[in-house]
Every structure is written in C-alpha cells, then in structure tokens.
Amino acid sequence: MTAVRALSHRLWFRASVAALLIVGMAALFVRRGPDWHAVYHAFDFVVWRWIILAVLINLLSVVARSIAWDLVVRQALPQPHPSHRLVFSAFCVGLLGNAALPARAGELARVAVLRRRLPHGSGTTAVLLGTVFAHRLFDLFPVVLLLLYTLLTAKIPHWAITAIILFVGIGFALLCFAIVTARRQHTRVFNERDGIRRVLVMAQRGLWVLKRPSAAATASVFQLAGWFLQLLAVYTVMRAFDFGTFPAAALVLLLMNVATIFPLWPGNVGLMQAAIALPLVSYGVETGTGFAYGFALQGVEMSVGVGLGLAFLAREGISFAGLRGIRDDTAEDDDSSGETVIPVGESEAEPAAVGATR
Numbered sequence: 001m002t003a004v005r006a007l008s009h010r011l012w013f014r015a016s017v018a019a020l021l022i023v024g025m026a027a028l029f030v031r032r033g034p035d036w037h038a039v040y041h042a043f044d045f046v047v048w049r050w051i052i053l054a055v056l057i058n059l060l061s062v063v064a065r066s067i068a069w070d071l072v073v074r075q076a077l078p079q080p081h082p083s084h085r086l087v088f089s090a091f092c093v094g095l096l097g098n099a100a101l102p103a104r105a106g107e108l109a110r111v112a113v114l115r116r117r118l119p120h121g122s123g124t125t126a127v128l129l130g131t132v133f134a135h136r137l138f139d140l141f142p143v144v145l146l147l148l149y150t151l152l153t154a155k156i157p158h159w160a161i162t163a164i165i166l167f168v169g170i171g172f173a174l175l176c177f178a179i180v181t182a183r184r185q186h187t188r189v190f191n192e193r194d195g196i197r198r199v200l201v202m203a204q205r206g207l208w209v210l211k212r213p214s215a216a217a218t219a220s221v222f223q224l225a226g227w228f229l230q231l232l233a234v235y236t237v238m239r240a241f242d243f244g245t246f247p248a249a250a251l252v253l254l255l256m257n258v259a260t261i262f263p264l265w266p267g268n269v270g271l272m273q274a275a276i277a278l279p280l281v282s283y284g285v286e287t288g289t290g291f292a293y294g295f296a297l298q299g300v301e302m303s304v305g306v307g308l309g310l311a312f313l314a315r316e317g318i319s320f321a322g323l324r325g326i327r328d329d330t331a332e333d334d335d336s337s338g339e340t341v342i343p344v345g346e347s348e349a350e351p352a353a354v355g356a357t358r
Helices: 002-032 038-046 047-074 086-102 106-116 124-137 140-153 159-183 192-205 213-240 245-257 271-283 287-316 323-330
Strands: 186-192 340-343
Touching: 038 287, 047 106, 047 287, 086 106, 086 287, 086 340, 106 124, 106 287, 124 159, 140 159, 140 213, 140 245, 159 245, 213 245, 213 340, 245 271, 245 287, 271 287, 287 323, 323 340
Parallel strands: none
Antiparallel strands: 186 340
C-alpha cells in the first residue's frame, strides 16, 4: 500500500506541475498574444469547404506515411506480417499520442499498440522501435527538398535557420549510422545474461529496410508523397482564408516542423501559431489572421490523427487516460527468458523469426 500511495503522490505532483505550467503559459499567451478580437473575427470569412478538403488531403497524407511504415515493418518482421489495417491503427494512435502528450510519446504508443497484436516473441518491442527510428529517417529527404524549395522561393526567418541546419545535420549523421548498423552481421546465440546486447541486435533488425534498396526507395516515395500531400493541405487551408501561395505554404510547413521538433507541451499550441503567423506578415497577412490560420491549420492536422486515434483506441479497448500507461509497455522486453538465435545474412529472403515462437 505504501508503494501505491507513493506512486499516487508522484502522479498527482506531476499532474499539478503540468497544470501550473499550462495555466502559466495560457495566461502569458493571452496577455502577450495577438488581438484576440481580430483572431476571432478572422473566422467570419473562412470558406469551410476548403477546410473540409484540407482534412481529406491530410487523411491521404496519413495513409501514405502509414504505408511507408508498413513497408519498414515488413522488412523487419518474419511472416505472417501484420496487416496494413493493424499498422494503420497503431500509426494513428501514435499521431494521437504526439498530439495529446509531450516529448513525442506517440512514437512509443504506436509500438505498444502494434505489439499487442503480434506474437510476443523475444525482442519484438526492440524490433518495432527500430522500425520507428528507420521510418523517421525517411523524413530527412522530404525535409531537404522542402528546405531547398523554400530557400529558392521564400525567406526563412533567422531564428529557424539554426534549428533547420541542426536537424538536417543530425539527420544525415543518424542516417549514415543507421545504414552502417543495418549492414552489420551477427550470427550468435543470446541468452538471458545477454539481455542488453540481444535488445540492441533486435533493434538493429528494425533497420533492415535500409539494406534493401528497392524497399527503402518505395518507403521513401510514400513518405515523400505524405509530405507533399501535407504541403497541399497547408496551401488549401490558406485558400480558406483567401491568401497564400505555394512558397508561403512551404515556409509554413517548414516552420511548423521546426516549432514541433522539441514538443514542450501537447501540440505546442500557441508556439506553433506564433511561428506561423509572424513570418506571414511579410506576405501581407495581418497577425490576427495569421494566428487564426495557425489554429485552423493545427485543427486540420490534428483532426485526422486525433479522430482516428480515438476510434482505434476504442477498438483496442483502451481509454484515452490509458494512453499514457500504454507507453510503459515498451519499457518491458516481451520475453527475456530462453535463448534467441539471431542469424543475419544478405542472402535471406525473409527476416529470421523474432523470438522462439511465432
């Protein structure tokens, strides 16, 4: 009982601190923010059919990116592979987690949800975490293309340049590391005394898509398609507010991602709107309209992920409150007992079995 009481006190303390931070940020935002009367009335002239179209385009973007992750998962796991419906379900729960929880917790949530539907062979969680890492690496190519297009057609604010250069540099370093890691070969037996090594090797399996050029190229194409559709959705929301060009949309998409690189609170609401509205002033967009556009755009972005995420959570029999707890499942390796044989070779037609049984 003492342990339960201590855990309850810690949870209450964390919740209280989070609530105080949110209230403090909200008060600062209201006091130092834009003219909220202008923000409110900016919605009076919105053409809502453009918003609906943007939601549909964003849905297609989510589908394309989930297909990219599905391709990565299929390279890492043995047959029978999880259906795309299961991968899509886990991916949407991950989007919900990223929108509702800080620190990119949705990446862990999607692993936990998908693992619930897979045989719990030893190292399955580590493999799925590796696939998430590999899938995120495929974001690097669309970001570089978006950056080049923005540099040629728009003016990037100075505050964003450092973050973008840092992101691209770290991204390329991680990509090189992942490619080298994926091509390393291991052929040995791990037992319970080799737990950490076994987990690292199983995580390496999640990167196997990087040593299969055709699969990697296909996943890159779908990820690029997802980013292009997202750019199109950003432009479509602009049309709803009767302003905007493709260069401006590219700038907004780039700044959106800069503002959410380090999620300080759910959705970085407020920070993202400021990052969007202030650069749009140079395009003749009033600050109030820019903030209203930022809220509408974030609503479109979240509508698909949150809506589908909640629906798939309900199908899994998990409450929204349980979404935080489900992340902790990834901290436990599925079955650490017994031996795990991990043969790796370039000539394999399919990845070796994960764990002792399937």
